[in-house]
Amino acid sequence: MTQPARQREQQPTRLHLRLRGAVQGVGMRPFVHGLAARFSLSGFVRNDSEGVLIEVEGFTQDFVAALHAELPPLARLDSCECEEIFPRGDTGFVIETTRQGRAQTRIPADAATCEKCLDDLFDPSSRFHLYPFVNCTHCGPRYTLTRALPYDRAQTAMARFPMCEDCANDYADPTNRRFHAEPIACEKCGPRLSHQPQDIVAALRAGKIVALKGIGGFHLLCDARNADTVLELRRRKDREAKPFALMLANAASVALFGRPTPAELALLRAPAHPIVLIDSSRNLPDTVAPDMTRLGVMLAYAPVHHLLFRAAGAQRNAPCAFAVVATSANPGGEPLITDNDEAQRKLEKIADLIVTHDRDIVVRADDSVMHIVDGAPAFLRRARGFVPEPIDLGEDGPSVLACGGHLKATLTLTRGREAFVCQHIGDLSDAETFRFYEESATHLLRLLDIAPEAVACDLHPDYLSTRFAEDFGAPVLRFQHHAAHIAAIGAEHGETQILGAALDGTGLGADGAVWGGEVLRLDGHGGFTREGSLSALPLWGGDRAAREPFRMGVAAFAALGRLDEASAFFSAVPQAAQAAKMLGAKHPQTSSLGRLFDAAAALLGYPERQEFEGQAAMRLEALAREPRVLAGGFVWRDGKLDFTPLLAHFIDARPDARAGAELLHGTVIAGFSEALCALTQSGEKIALGGGCMMNRILSEGLAARLREENRAPLLARKLPPNDGGLSLGQAALARAVLMKV
Structure with missing residues (x-):
């Protein structure tokens, strides 16, 4: 000193x-x-x-x-x-020695291999030279291998690997970077890979599909430049069109395949190494990301990844043209595979080579997916690298388990002022995914050692998450879907009384109708008022309307009183004539912005069945370059926002898909900004949530327009704006109810 x-x-x-x-x-x-x-x-x-x-x-x-x-x-x-x-x-x-007790701390998230461990990995004089599980206290797996707190080796998947003398010395040395690095291991004492990196690369170069066990589960890998192999992976995985992610050797390689901004490069290099959406330079086969102008890219984040690229000829920090598709190994919509035996059973018809290792994955975790929106990072999927980092709720409160929705399911458990949101689970329609959901709840409760005072869930009685809440054995609090969307954004920004736009595909409304284009005001005590909404369109076919856009296209004709014209307009779609007849009778209505986008997509030339959720809307987003407002394209009156004039323009003027996509985005932005400005009270902040806020053009345009009108928009930053954040909103609303009492 x-x-x-x-x-x-x-x-x-x-x-x-x-x-x-x-x-x-x-x-x-x-x-x-x-x-x-x-x-x-x-x-x-x-x-x-x-x-x-x-x-x-x-x-x-x-x-x-x-x-x-x-x-x-x-x-x-x-x-x-x-x-x-x-x-x-x-x-x-x-x-001093760790002291046990009721868990009040937490496990850090998994982190990509740090630069010092990469030094060791590639240094021939290091005892970690070419060892595919090298790590230290600054990097490596954490959450995905931990069974219980406190975070000590005996409570992780590394318990079965006794340390050799060298590792034990490093572990015990306070001056060493690996002091109490719980996953520490080396070639003498640690986990082993079933195949050598050069053999894996040889298979990839030969056009083979490889299943590789990683940090949070298995990836399916193939050579991204081999169009036939990528197409074969799509066929085997039954994934016709949904974009694949790309894994690259390092940040220097990104410019070979896309046009990243400085902010996107910084996000790619962050300790979590998430998948980041960047503008594509279109020098890969279209089969990687069909119809998309952006590409999901991640950098090698585990030692084994770095060894693969080294075997393919990559030099550290130098551009490398070798690129692999890296997609989650979850056949048939099931959760990510983590177990070696399960991989052998379920992936034998998909992968030509299955590469395992003998360190267990305790908690499965998909790769996180992010993009830069309105100048800052935002989530599309939150999992590896970020879970289980909590969200600060600003003040202590009762402990609540919130069960989320049915799609993009997550769970949230609160402790004091912290909200712990589990990793992305998926859609609960699949039995295996629901078991994963139950496992995640059990693990979260055990890890945090919490007995919640209440459980929170959606209003929808048929969601499996609702039934899970009802069977849990604690008082159940039910909340409207879109109120929870707004509450989630309010919670991460420290706001409880807030106006919000919840713009998404579907959710049960308080009146029993299908909502999805709502302006709601939260009262800070768990309640809300519906201040405005989209004018409703007929909903023929229920959930099928989300998969078959022509149904909403026909609904647009019905809303305009021109149903007799629908069959001729959709002459190439035989089912359209049946839809026109059916819609002659009374049908359920929906105020969903997602279904409005589907109607627009159908009218602009994309009426066919969607292979994945939101495909038609993503196509329109990819087409739009400069959003433009159609004069007279909407009407805002008496709390209703009506875009049927825009739909009529699509029918009558028949613009090409790009022009229509630009008019759609610009007019929707203008309409909702007018509605929100009209409803905002002095000093009130505006939350922008729901699945449609995954659309970068829409979210950035709406936020910018609101700021131009001296309003204060809030976007989702710590969780996705879609149903992946729903459980946090439910937890915040439940705490507000319990704290009011």
Whole structure:
């Protein structure tokens, strides 16, 4: 410590510090030990059930400043309670043994291999040279291999691998980067890969499909430049058109396949290494991402990935043209495969080569998917690399388990002021996925050691998530789907009384109708009022209308009173004539913006069956370059926003698909901005949520228009705006109800 620092402290002190946040498994204790040595302090540091406890004695002022300023890369300090206590006269500083207790801390998320471990991986003199499971306290798997808290090796998938002498020495050395790195292992003592990287690359180059076990589950890999192989992967996986993600060697390789912005490159390099959507340069086969102008790209994030690219000729930090499709190994809509035996059974007809390893995956986790929206990162899917990092709710409250929806399902468990949202689970229609959902709930409850006071769910009685809530054994609170969408965005931004637009595909309304284009005001106590909505369109076929856009195209004719013209307009779609006859009778109505987009897609030339949810809308987003407003294309009156004039224009003017897509986006932006501005009260913030906010053009355009009108839009940042964030909104509403009582 410098002399000026000593002068600022007139006498030695002893400080008691309680650290909470992402402070275990991230190298916090060796970091604190190093700081104590640097400032010649005595005392101790230890992990416990609440986080990290520190006592330091000596000239401590600079220690506290450095503690905050120099945190380890994966650490996040949510709070630091500091009090001065009576000096004890200790000599030396020690790292004490972890103390058990009821879990109040958390596990850090999985992190991509750090630069120092890559140094070791490629250094012939390192004992970790070419070892596909190298890691340290700054990187590697965490959540996906942890069974229980506190986060110690004995409670992880590494318990079955006794450390060799060298690893044990590193693990016990406070000055080593691998001090208490729970997954530490080497070639002598750790997990092993079933096939060599060069053999895997040889298979890929030969046009084979490879199943590779990774951090959170198996990937299916193939050579992204081989159009026939990509098409064969689509055939075997029964995935006709949904875009595949691309894995590349490093950030220097991205410009070979796309046009990333600086913000997108920064997001690609983040510790989580998510899939990031970037503009495609279209030098890959169309089979990788059919009809899309953006490409999902991720960088190699596990040691085995880096070894694959090395075997393919990649040089570290140099551009590499070798690229692989990397898609989740989940055949038939089932959850991601994690088990070796299951992979052999279920992937034998999809993969030509199945590559396993003998470290168990305790918690399955898909790759997270993100993009840059309105100048900042936003989620399309939140999983590996971010779960289980909690969302701060701003104040302590009752513990609630929120069960989410039926599609893009997640669960949220609250503890104090924290909301823990589980990884993306998927659509609960599949029995295996529902079992995964139940497993996720059990794991979350066990991990956090929480008995919730209540469970929250959707109004829809037939959702399996609703039935799970009813069978849980705690009081059930039910919330309207779109109110939960708005509450989710309010929760992450610290707002409870808020106006919001919930724009998505479907959700049961408070009146029993199908909603999806709503302007709601939350009252801060768990209730809401419906301030406005889209004018309804007939909904023929229920959920089938979301898969077959021609149904909503015919509904547009019905809404315009021109049903007799529908059959001729859709002459190439035989079912359209039947739809026109059926819609002559009374039918359910929907205010869904998602179904409006489907109607527009059908009228603009995409009436055929969608292979995946939102395909038609994504095609229109990909076509649109500059959104334009159709004069007179909407009417806002008496709380109803009517876009039938725009639909009539599509029928009568027959614009090409690109022009129509631009008019659709621009007019919808103009219509909702007018409605929201008319309904906003002084100083009120506006949440923009729902699945349609995954559309970058729509979300950015609406946010920009609102700011031009001096309004304050809020977008989803910590969770996806679609049903992946629904459970957080339910949890926030449930807490508001319970805290009001």
